[in-house]
Amino acid sequence: MTQVFNFSAGPAVLPKEVLGQAASEMLDWHGSGMSVMEMSHRGPEFISIHEQAEADLRELLAVPANYKILFMQGGGLGQNSLVPLNLAGRKPHGAALGPATIDFVHTGSWSGKSVKEAARYAKVNVAASSEANGFTAVPPQDAWKLSTDAAYLHVCTNETIDGVEFNFVPTVQGDTPIVADMSSHILSRTIDVSKYGVIFAGAQKNIGPAGLTLVIVREDLLDHALPICPGVFNWRAVADADSMLNTPPTYAIYIAGLVFAHLKRQGGVAAMEQRNIDKARLLYAALDADDFYRNRVAPDSRSRMNIPFYLRDESLNDKFLAGAKARGLLQLKGHKSVGGMRASIYNAMPIEGVQALVDYLNEFAGRRVSP
Numbered sequence: 261m262t263q264v265f266n267f268s269a270g271p272a273v274l275p276k277e278v279l280g281q282a283a284s285e286m287l288d289w290h291g292s293g294m295s296v297m298e299m300s301h302r303g304p305e306f307i308s309i310h311e312q313a314e315a316d317l318r319e320l321l322a323v324p325a326n327y328k329i330l331f332m333q334g335g336g337l338g339q340n341s342l343v344p345l346n347l348a349g350r351k352p353h354g355a356a357l358g359p360a361t362i363d364f365v366h367t368g369s370w371s372g373k374s375v376k377e378a379a380r381y382a383k384v385n386v387a388a389s390s391e392a393n394g395f396t397a398v399p400p401q402d403a404w405k406l407s408t409d410a411a412y413l414h415v416c417t418n419e420t421i422d423g424v425e426f427n428f429v430p431t432v433q434g435d436t437p438i439v440a441d442m443s444s445h446i447l448s449r450t451i452d453v454s455k456y457g458v459i460f461a462g463a464q465k466n467i468g469p470a471g472l473t474l475v476i477v478r479e480d481l482l483d484h485a486l487p488i489c490p491g492v493f494n495w496r497a498v499a500d501a502d503s504m505l506n507t508p509p510t511y512a513i514y515i516a517g518l519v520f521a522h523l524k525r526q527g528g529v530a531a532m533e534q535r536n537i538d539k540a541r542l543l544y545a546a547l548d549a550d551d552f553y554r555n556r557v558a559p560d561s562r563s564r565m566n567i568p569f570y571l572r573d574e575s576l577n578d579k580f581l582a583g584a585k586a587r588g589l590l591q592l593k594g595h596k597s598v599g600g601m602r603a604s605i606y607n608a609m610p611i612e613g614v615q616a617l618v619d620y621l622n623e624f625a626g627r628r629v630s631p
């Protein structure tokens with residue numbers, strides 16, 4: 261089989277071991293005579309898969325007992341609607357009558373989409389934005405203009421397109437819950453779940469296949485849905501039904517479970533974080549070596565997962581991508597909204613893949629690098 265390194269932003273590379281295990285269990289899961297895809301979601305086999313996946317995730321992220329883990333559908337974008345639909349009914353003491361206020365920090369494309377969608381259900385207050393400087397840094401917390409009566413604060417802690425990552429947990433006023441879209445960096449670094457009210461993530465980057473959406477929600481936030489919230493997406497109803505309110509994406513949950521078990525064998529999230537630091541350092545050093553390439557993000561906001569970069573001479577873009585492809589370095593084209601290049605180096609990207617990219621970056625730039 262051809263060796264390739266896949267730098268896609270998502271759906272993205274999965275651990276080879278996981279794919280191998282899934283292949284070996286494809287036709288007959290643990291002597292059941294069935295593929296996981298064929299099992300009833302209410303049968304004992306799938307229930308054991310589901311329970312193990314949830315327990316492993318709880319352990320990996322040290323999710324406190326007063327948080328529910330929901331396996332949902334609808335993707336990260338679905339939660340852009342489902343978070344306000346489930347949480348805009350929360351009215352802090354002293355809040356004005358009428359629609360709730362939701363605070364946002366606008367750090368790039370994905371938080372921008374969240375703001376737009378939430379405006380359909382509530383008043384939105386963009387407490388801070390880095391739009392004026394092209395989304396190249398998380399605005400400093402002391403400049404945020406948070407509301408006193410927000411139902412919650414929404415942040416996207418890793419902007420997949422812009423390559424901007426939070427390196428701190430926001431401080432909020434009173435008991436305002438923080439909702440974090442962690443789609444593109446969940447499980448890549450240790451987090452203190454107790455600092456957040458809700459964490460959500462589409463699975464197709466660091467968790468498993470597309471089609472599964474993870475929602476981690478503190479129990480006291482389950483009961484603030486607006487009356488128009490669709491029943492099947494009501495967090496309380498989903499939680500009470502152990503994510504089996506309707507047929508869940510069973511195969512995606514199974515693969516996610518294999519990924520969680522794999523991460524545990526790798527030493528857990530702290531071990532992955534150290535590897536991710538090493539990988540990102542290697543790649544940024546090559547981009548920063550001279551002005552042949554350029555990453556525009558402020559050093560303290562640079563993402564460890566999604567690294568956009570531009571060639572100084574953009575007329576070389578096609579040549580760069582063709583040369584990369586010829587070396588098995590795939591999916592390096594930047595998002596169409598920002599152009600340039602982007603290397604996504606999720607948990608499952610081995611350091612060898614990053615090294616192969618660095619070697620190519622140096623070669624293409626005509627740099628002499630001592631072996």
Ligand code: PMP
Nearest residue numbers: 335336337338370420443444462
């Ligand atoms: N949020 C972030 C940070 C993302 O990167 C993405 C997808 N790239 C989304 C939300 C949307 O996710 P989905 O395609 O699963 O709806």
